[in-house]
Structures are given as structure tokens and as C-alpha cells.
Amino acid sequence: MKKTSLVLLFIATAPLVLAQLPLPSWNEGPAKQSILEFVAAVTTPTSQDFVPIPERIAVFDNDGTLWSEQPVYVQAVFIFDRIRQLAPQHPEWKTKEPFASALKGDLKKALAGGKHALLEMAMATHAGTTTEEFEQIVSDWTATARHPETGTLYTEMVYQPMLELLDYLRANDFKTFIVSGGGIEFMRPWAEAVYGIPPEQVIGSRLKTQYELRDGKPVIIRLPKLDFIDDKAGKPIGIHQHIGRRPIAAFGNSDGDFEMLEWTTAGTGKRLAVLIHHDDAEREVAYDRDSSIGRLDRGLDEAPARGWTVVSLKKDWKKIFKTDTSIFSKEDAL
């Protein structure tokens, strides 16, 4: 090849190289900067903050951090759909709360009992099947369930900047984990395709299970008993149980993630803790201190003193969702 051809080749591929710069959907600013600086510090072999590859563990909350939790948790929608499906086998639900309200489509009333009501509905609709049957039920649902306002598949309503962040960390030899209050078996069937996170790196709340033989074939049965709630102080417990070492980076969006960030940053060496702040009423929903879902209050107060990075959707993200930037704004909704 002649030198001129080489130069031309360089010019021709330059835009391609630019497109591969990390975090293209993040605006320049202190949030993006803190992420880039952290990754450079822990991956540069000559850096005093260098971290060997096996210890590069990054943990991510799911609802409100990787995908939308508005107007309700996606898993709550799944629960309501399951209640409608299972209603013929439960005539008593017609008059029994919170099921009665759920069946009438009054989700606000069904959820009025708070976490207790949600748990009661989760048990009634998530147990009684084998693990394989439940996986199929979740897969079938996520393949078709769409957000009521946008008409978009829930699995497409994931945050584009966070997808880029997951890729960027993995390209720097991080192992990425989900640590969510949501059901572990509700996330595993689709987390690999949507986030590139395999089932063994998904941590969540779970039911007790039981091994048994049915017609000579072994199955694992999902029992209507809570085994573990992976929320608040449960998150460091879940991390320790599944990962067995302390993460060096943690990403959340609510006070349910506080202890996970606290545990992560209490380790020795350089750490990164990030809170996603939903402050964009135009492109998503603005919510924090007074929200019943994804409440972020203590985190906002303490982030500056603790050196935690707060990401503003409004300022820091060029694009919100994987599919389109404006799908969530009320004006554009169906």
C-alpha cells in the first residue's frame, strides 16, 4: 500500500474511531469525568490505585438505574398481569384486597398497602411453579409486555447511557453484577440479552425453593415463602453471599441503594459510587425526595460529603432510552 493510501485510510476510518470513544450518550461534565478518571486510575498498571482484574467488581441496581421504574416497577405490572391470568383459579380474589383492586385495574389502590401488599401479590403469583416454568412465563411476558404510555417493550426502555457504561466497564475487564430489590428469577431470563449480564451475575430477592422428583424427573419448586429481600441493608448481604468480595464501584438511584454504596466505598483503595438522579420531567419523570417509588433523599443529602457522584438525567445524559429520546414525554405518548 502506498503512503497516500494509508493516509486516506486513516482519514476514512477517523469518524469510526471517534464513534468508539467511551460513553457517547454522556455529556461532558463532572459526572462523566469522575467515571472516566476512576476507570483510568484502577486500570493503569503504573497507577497507585491500580486494581487487579479479578477484583474489578461493579454492582448495579436495576429499577431506576438500568431501566425505568415509572409509573410503577415493571415487576408490579407483571404481577398485575399474572393476577388477571390466574384469577379464574382464585374466585376469592374478587372480594379480597389487594387482589380485588388489582383485578379492577385500580393499581393505585392495590398498591396502597405498600410493600406488604406488593409482597402478598408477588407470593400469590410467583410461587407454585417449577423454576423452568417460571422462567418461561417471564420470557413470554417480557417478549410482549409494553409500557402503557410509550407502547415500547419494557426491555427496550433501558437507559442508553447505562448500557454504554456497562460495555465500557467490561471493556476495562470489570465484572458487572445486578444487585436489585426485584426478583432474581424475574430478571435472569432477559438480563443477558438486554444488559449482557449472565444469570450468575444477577442478585435479587428470592423465594424459598424445594428440590423434588416429579414423574422421575427432578424439578425445583418455587415455594410461597420469602427467602431473602435484596434491598437496603440486604444489598451488602446479597453481595457478600453471591460475590464474596467487596465491589469497587456501585451504581444506584434510590435510598434502597444507600447501604450498597456505603459498603462499596468503605473498602480500602479507590472506589466509585454513583447515584442516578431522575430530574428530567421533559424526557422522563422528575422524582426524588417525595416519591414512593425510587425515593432518593438521604442519598442526595449525603452524596457530596461522601464523595459520591450524582448523575443528573437532565444535564449528564444526551439520550435517555435505548430506543428514542422522547418516548416518555407525555406530549408524545400514545
Place this chain on the structure above:
Amino acid sequence: MKKTSLVLLFIATAPLVLAQLPLPSWNEGPAKQSILEFVAAVTTPTSQDFVPIPERIAVFDNDGTLWSEQPVYVQAVFIFDRIRQLAPQHPEWKTKEPFASALKGDLKKALAGGKHALLEMAMATHAGTTTEEFEQIVSDWTATARHPETGTLYTEMVYQPMLELLDYLRANDFKTFIVSGGGIEFMRPWAEAVYGIPPEQVIGSRLKTQYELRDGKPVIIRLPKLDFIDDKAGKPIGIHQHIGRRPIAAFGNSDGDFEMLEWTTAGTGKRLAVLIHHDDAEREVAYDRDSSIGRLDRGLDEAPARGWTVVSLKKDWKKIFKTDTSIFSKEDAL
């Protein structure tokens, strides 16, 4: 380079290539053959049994499968050492069984109460610390604790053929997991250095834990309550909890591994189930149907009909331990 040099180079490197053939400590025979054939079948892209990389999950029991469990489980020795260490804080142990016998060095009598006695001693010696303190205690112990008959570090008394098998599977893009009845936090501190298995791929029995702040610093406290026993039917449960998908290969040595092999082989597609049979009284200890430790009875009966591979230490392994072949024979003992 001239053609003759190339030929010379080829001849010179040939022995090196031979040395890198898989499983050098395994004798030729049906056991080694079944492993090699399985790996070829699931990793050859044109094979009808091809398995994509993320699904190449292999699970290994630890005691009696990866390291020696004779004359007692290594963790039992650790428990007895901890009892001696903690005795000054527990004057009541002098007269209370099984602690009294343990303190007198009568391990047989201390273990006469079976699993219940062992559990009681495990609770008393494994709880009450933070997770970080316990990790340090285990690391200090494994750095110095030696087998009473051989004088070898326990972490060196690992089976050389199994180390080669772990490497061979990983070289073929398998993810290797430990699934042991032993304590998850007893194995994690050394499994990475000894087996190349990181903490997040170690599954075991565990205590309940609690997150709290001590002097403003978050810690996870180990409580004297069992949370999960990863044995027998607990092994498929532990696998499902931690990995979230069914392994395609499973390796065990006792009836405590039966359900793990049963669960693994009940999946669709090609599967490999292997039982290590301790039949070598010369180089290790011969034990199976009547042993209280590592009892292998149902597994031996059912292996042929189920298509499970039985590995004979005597016939299939050229070398037993990582360090030396004869360290376990009574004649050579200290």
C-alpha cells in the same frame, strides 16, 4: 527463515507440544476418554452437541473431589483448632460435649454425634466475627495448617488430576464452580489461589449475616444461625440460587453429590457426570459404601444405568496429589 530452519524449529518444539496435551496425570482409559469426548462434543462448532460458551457451566464438589477428606474433613480440623483457640473464653466447654472431647483431642468422640455435633461446633466457632475477620482467621489457618500424617499443607493436598481438569475445562471456555457442603466462607479465602476459582464461583453452606455500623464503619456480622446447607438436595438449590442455570458437567465423589449429578444430567443436550471413586489404599485411602465420611453407595449402584462416569483413583490417576504421589501412604508418613 529457511525451510530447513522451520523444520528444525518444529522438531525442537514437538516435545513441548506433547507436554501440553490435556490431563497428563490421567491414565488412558474410559474415564479420561469420556471427559475428552464430552469436551470435544460440546465445543466443536459443527457438532450437534455444541454448547455456546455462556452455557458451559461445570460444578465441582470440594471435599473428596478436589482435595482430600481423610481422615476427617479439613474444615473439621479447623473447627477443632478454633475450639482450642476459643476455649479460654468458654470455660463451660470443659464439661460440655462435644466440646469437651474436642478439647481432649478425642475427635472420634467429638464427632460421634454426627452432623448435629459438627454443626453445633461450627456455629460456636464460625459465628460472632465480621466477615472480614473470619476471612483473616481462615487465611491464617490455611497458611500454616498441615495434615497430621503427611505434614503437608492442606492446600497442597489437592488432587493433581483435578487441577488439570479444571484448567482443561477453562481452556475450553467453561466457567468452573465449587458446589460444596463445606462453609462458603471457609473456602473462598483460598479457592482462587489453589484452584483458580474466584469467590463469586464458590457455593457452599452458610450462616445468616447482618449488616451494621460499628464506630461508623459498616460491617457484616456472622450470626450463629444456619442460613443454608449446600448438601444433597441442597446442591441443586444452591446451584440455582447462585448460577441460575443448569450445569452441563458435574463432578462429585459421594452420595451427597447425587442430586447435583441428577439435576445436571436431567437437562436436555449432552451432559457429563463424574464420580471420583476412592479405591486406592496404597496412595490414599480406600473408602466408599461403609464410610461415614464421603459415603458412596447409591452413586456406585446407579452410575452405569445413568451413564455417569466413575473414576478409579487406582486405575485412572497416574498421580494423586499436587505435591507427591506417595505422601498419603502410611509407610511414608511422619
